[in-house]
Amino acid sequence: MDFTLNGKARTYSGDPDRPLLWVLREDEALTGTKYGCGVAACGACTVLIDGTPTRSCATPASAVAGTKVTTIEGLNGKVGEAVRTAWRELDVVQCGWCQSGQMLTATAFLTETPAPTEAEITAAMDNNLCRCATYQRIKTAVARAADIAKG
Amino acid sequence: MKNMTLRDSANLAERFAKPSRRMFLSVTALSAAGFLIGCDSKPTTPAATGPAEAFDAAMNWFVRVGSDNTVTVLNKHIEFGQGTATGLSTLVAEEMDADWSQIRVEHAPADASKYGNTILGGAQGTGGSTAMADSYQKMRVAGAGARAMLIAAAAKRFGVDAGTLAIEKGVVRTADGSKKATFGELAADAAKIAPPAVETLKFKDAANYTYVGKSFARLDSPGKTDGSAVFGYDYRPKDAVTALIARPPKFGGTVKSFDDSAAKKLPGTVAVVQVPQGVAVLAKDMWAAIKAREALKVEWDFAKAETRGSAEMMADYKKLASGAGVSARKEGDAAAAMKGAKKKLSADFEFPFLAHAPLEALNCTVVLTADSCEMWFGSQFPSLDQPTAAAIAGLKPEQVKIHTLYAGGSFGRRATPTADLAAEAVGVAKAWGGKAPVKLVHTREDDIKGGYYRPMVLHRMAAGLDAQGVPVAWTNRIVTQSIMEGTPFLPAGQIDFTAIEGSADLPYVFANMDVDVHLPKSAVPVLWWRSVGHTHTAFATEVFLDEVAKAAGKDPLEFRRTLLAKHPRHLGVLNLAAEKAGWGTPMEKGRARGIAVHESFSSFVAHVAEITVKPDRSFTVDRVVCAVDCGIAVNPDVIVAQMEGGIGYGLSAALHEAITLTKGEVDQSNFTDYTILRASEMPKVEVHIVPSTEKPTGVGEPGLPPIAPAVANAIFAATGKSVRKLPMGTKVPA
Ligand code: FES
Ligand code: FES
Numbered sequence: 001m002d003f004t005l006n007g008k009a010r011t012y013s014g015d016p017d018r019p020l021l022w023v024l025r026e027d028e029a030l031t032g033t034k035y036g037c038g039v040a041a042c043g044a045c046t047v048l049i050d051g052t053p054t055r056s057c058a059t060p061a062s063a064v065a066g067t068k069v070t071t072i073e074g075l076n077g078k079v080g081e082a083v084r085t086a087w088r089e090l091d092v093v094q095c096g097w098c099q100s101g102q103m104l105t106a107t108a109f110l111t112e113t114p115a116p117t118e119a120e121i122t123a124a125m126d127n128n129l130c131r132c133a134t135y136q137r138i139k140t141a142v143a144r145a146a147d148i149a150k151g
Numbered sequence: 152m153k154n155m156t157l158r159d160s161a162n163l164a165e166r167f168a169k170p171s172r173r174m175f176l177s178v179t180a181l182s183a184a185g186f187l188i189g190c191d192s193k194p195t196t197p198a199a200t201g202p203a204e205a206f207d208a209a210m211n212w213f214v215r216v217g218s219d220n221t222v223t224v225l226n227k228h229i230e231f232g233q234g235t236a237t238g239l240s241t242l243v244a245e246e247m248d249a250d251w252s253q254i255r256v257e258h259a260p261a262d263a264s265k266y267g268n269t270i271l272g273g274a275q276g277t278g279g280s281t282a283m284a285d286s287y288q289k290m291r292v293a294g295a296g297a298r299a300m301l302i303a304a305a306a307k308r309f310g311v312d313a314g315t316l317a318i319e320k321g322v323v324r325t326a327d328g329s330k331k332a333t334f335g336e337l338a339a340d341a342a343k344i345a346p347p348a349v350e351t352l353k354f355k356d357a358a359n360y361t362y363v364g365k366s367f368a369r370l371d372s373p374g375k376t377d378g379s380a381v382f383g384y385d386y387r388p389k390d391a392v393t394a395l396i397a398r399p400p401k402f403g404g405t406v407k408s409f410d411d412s413a414a415k416k417l418p419g420t421v422a423v424v425q426v427p428q429g430v431a432v433l434a435k436d437m438w439a440a441i442k443a444r445e446a447l448k449v450e451w452d453f454a455k456a457e458t459r460g461s462a463e464m465m466a467d468y469k470k471l472a473s474g475a476g477v478s479a480r481k482e483g484d485a486a487a488a489m490k491g492a493k494k495k496l497s498a499d500f501e502f503p504f505l506a507h508a509p510l511e512a513l514n515c516t517v518v519l520t521a522d523s524c525e526m527w528f529g530s531q532f533p534s535l536d537q538p539t540a541a542a543i544a545g546l547k548p549e550q551v552k553i554h555t556l557y558a559g560g561s562f563g564r565r566a567t568p569t570a571d572l573a574a575e576a577v578g579v580a581k582a583w584g585g586k587a588p589v590k591l592v593h594t595r596e597d598d599i600k601g602g603y604y605r606p607m608v609l610h611r612m613a614a615g616l617d618a619q620g621v622p623v624a625w626t627n628r629i630v631t632q633s634i635m636e637g638t639p640f641l642p643a644g645q646i647d648f649t650a651i652e653g654s655a656d657l658p659y660v661f662a663n664m665d666v667d668v669h670l671p672k673s674a675v676p677v678l679w680w681r682s683v684g685h686t687h688t689a690f691a692t693e694v695f696l697d698e699v700a701k702a703a704g705k706d707p708l709e710f711r712r713t714l715l716a717k718h719p720r721h722l723g724v725l726n727l728a729a730e731k732a733g734w735g736t737p738m739e740k741g742r743a744r745g746i747a748v749h750e751s752f753s754s755f756v757a758h759v760a761e762i763t764v765k766p767d768r769s770f771t772v773d774r775v776v777c778a779v780d781c782g783i784a785v786n787p788d789v790i791v792a793q794m795e796g797g798i799g800y801g802l803s804a805a806l807h808e809a810i811t812l813t814k815g816e817v818d819q820s821n822f823t824d825y826t827i828l829r830a831s832e833m834p835k836v837e838v839h840i841v842p843s844t845e846k847p848t849g850v851g852e853p854g855l856p857p858i859a860p861a862v863a864n865a866i867f868a869a870t871g872k873s874v875r876k877l878p879m880g881t882k883v884p885a
Contacts (some may be wrong), residue, residue, distance in 0.1 A: 032378020097559025133799020
């Protein structure tokens with residue numbers, strides 16, 4: 001099975017049911033994608049598959065055949081960079097475990113919705129849990145990233 | 152047990168605080184690489200030069216100045232989000248006049264003789280919001296000492312008097328600016344300078360601070376926003392096997408027998424071994440380990456297990472509460488005063504078990520050989536983890552090397568008196584014979600079902616008012632499992648102070664008071680959970696106080712002000728929060744405010760919560776105005792972040808969280824049924840810091856205790872109904 005990971009061609013030949021999360025973390029050593037629940041409930045494992053935020057813990061490896069997968073390590077481009085800049089500017093992180101998933105979710109959202117309202121931001125980020133409760137900064141950072149990306 | 156008075160029982164930090172030992176600076180030269188500096192209880196002279204690595208095990212140092220012009224702070228505390236890495240580095244950067252961009256931070260190795268926490272009796276560990284309080288002077292001494300040595304080295308090199316030199320952003324220069332050298336250029340020479348006596352060090356005047364009191368970017372921010380920060384779960388040596396443990400479904404259960412034939416047939420299974428905690432599967436990777444554990448069949452022995460449900464346990468607590476417990480505070484004669492009271496109030500407050508649920512589940516990687524044990528994990532208490540690992544491995548503590556990695560939250564879970572995580576990991580490695588590195592992990596289900604909960608608690612409150620509405624009696628009976636009994640943290644014969652902190656040292660003045668406690672036992676393991684006893688004592692006392700205020704016909708803020716006349720720091724935060732929130736100004740229909748104030752870990756916090764109640768009784772917490780007094784504000788933005796986090800974590804528990812048991816089995820398993828706060832439920836938080844010249848105290852926990860009572864008091868104001876049971880859910884009481 002072939003797919004593209006952060007711009008590079010990759011091949012996977014293991015158990016097709018194995019969640020993408022563990023392929024990324026264990027085979028590819030891309031440990032920026034985190035495990036939080038394993039049941040698609042927290043969003044810590046969010047990656048972009050062809051630009052769509054997807055929970056890698058609930059995505060079998062076989063499902064990514066022929067797709068482009070982006071993880072936090074490969075997050076770039078105008079919106080992705082704006083998100084990272086905003087996250088650093090506002091010191092959003094506390095423990096940091098949820099933040100890769102937050103940033104990828106934010107990037108996909110802002111790509112679709114470059115000028116979001118506060119309510120849209122909250123709704124877009126509402127399914128990514130943060131146990132440290134950095135939500136206020138997450139919401140502010142998404143708004144700030146939208147401004148940065150606009151230039 | 153002797154009666155404890157308020158102050159000698161209730162505060163962890165104060166209990167263990169001893170006058171600080173006389174400090175000496177000591178230094179280790181790193182050949183060509185620079186030097187390390189720290190403070191020690193005995194003076195040392197510069198060690199012979201040698202390769203940097205040779206000093207790895209013996210670094211008793213807090214600051215490393217490298218010839219590459221970096222200044223590395225060795226953080227004696229684990230960084231799990233609370234911002235300690237940044238806060239401690241701020242102090243060092245300040246005293247050295249370093250440039251912020253040259254500051255690096257690393258976790259210190261396990262070595263209590265160098266990195267012990269004086270407030271925790273010299274043990275190396277993080278907890279009780281003590282990191283800043285314990286480190287403040289140590290970091291300043293290390294920074295000022297390093298500065299003095301760099302200045303001395305430059306004076307020698309430039310042939311000028313040390314007094315004429317100045318440092319700006321990590322560059323030492325002569326008065327006329329004609330000669331300059333960076334820290335990196337001076338590091339090797341500075342390493343040869345004898346460390347100055349602490350008495351001779353000059354600390355910066357607060358008026359000249361460039362870093363302290365201002366907000367500088369968190370040092371862990373870059374690595375946590377590009378995927379490069381290495382957490383425990385991320386560390387995986389190439390040939391490591393992944394281990395999961397099947398644990399008994401009831402606490403206190405043990406393995407009767409097991410059948411591993413199906414598990415062993417799976418291609419990814421490496422081994423199955425029995426350990427004290429249950430049965431461990433070892434597999435080639437996480438997915439294989441999950442499959443192998445699912446295929447395992449275990450018969451359990453529940454003879455010693457907890458088989459009650461949580462509802463039955465609470466019923467037992469209520470029965471206990473009808474009789475007197477061990478006295479934790481006594482003033483006057485509460486029983487007599489209650490009899491003579493004109494108005495009497497009483498209420499039971501119930502609190503569930505709570506899971507910490509750090510978003511990164513627990514994990515620990517072990518490499519075990521015949522004469523060494525090396526571990527990589529988020530070790531919150533190396534002074535417990537190291538000897539525990541050594542005992543299980545059959546080694547000496549110094550043969551156990553701990554590498555502390557970032558941890559994705561803890562909230563208390565990573566510091567257990569039993570060192571449960573280290574014990575599990577080393578136990579599995581030992582049972583298997585240490586044939587390869589073992590990466591022991593918990594799944595979220597293991598985490599939620601795994602115990603070490605904030606205990607279930609009952610508070611039985613009563614108060615009496617005289618004919619003038621003056622409160623004359625206050626009683627508070629607490630029933631809860633003890634966290635501290637049977638641990639090295641509790642001196643023999645003393646009441647578990649974590650059960651009564653915040654209740655026994657209640658600051659409000661009543662002429663007649665009784666606080667007593669029952670500490671029933673259960674096989675359910677319990678543990679400190681962010682702000683420990685204050686999680687429930689602040690709620691029971693602050694919510695009940697609003698009921699008493701109403702009975703006295705007083706405004707909750709006015710009522711508190713009267714009762715706190717002798718507590719200026721409580722009053723300071725109370726008044727600041729009230730003022731900033733516009734206490735007393737009218738609000739639209741359906742909206743209300745509640746206020747609560749509480750001291751914990753020597754910091755003072757007041758919150759005003761604003762809520763909106765809709766006609767269907769659902770409510771939202773819209774805004775929280777917080778005032779905090781934690782002494783000198785070293786890094787204000789870290790303080791603000793911890794207040795935001797404490798409010799969110801506390802609100803999460805207040806609204807949603809409960810671990811319940813049915814016939815001894817935990818009903819919840821994951822974030823699907825152990826619900827936590829979401830982005831849409833996070834109120835707008837506004838933090839105000841009280842200016843102070845007091846020694847800095849912690850901020851990781853103190854923001855939490857007043858949030859749930861502030862919200863409950865807003866509900867009381869809106870509906871006249873008191874919230875007496877947590878979690879309160881998202882609807883106000885009918
Ligand atoms: S780990 Fe995938 S959603 Fe939680
Ligand atoms: S920063 Fe810790 S879980 Fe979000």
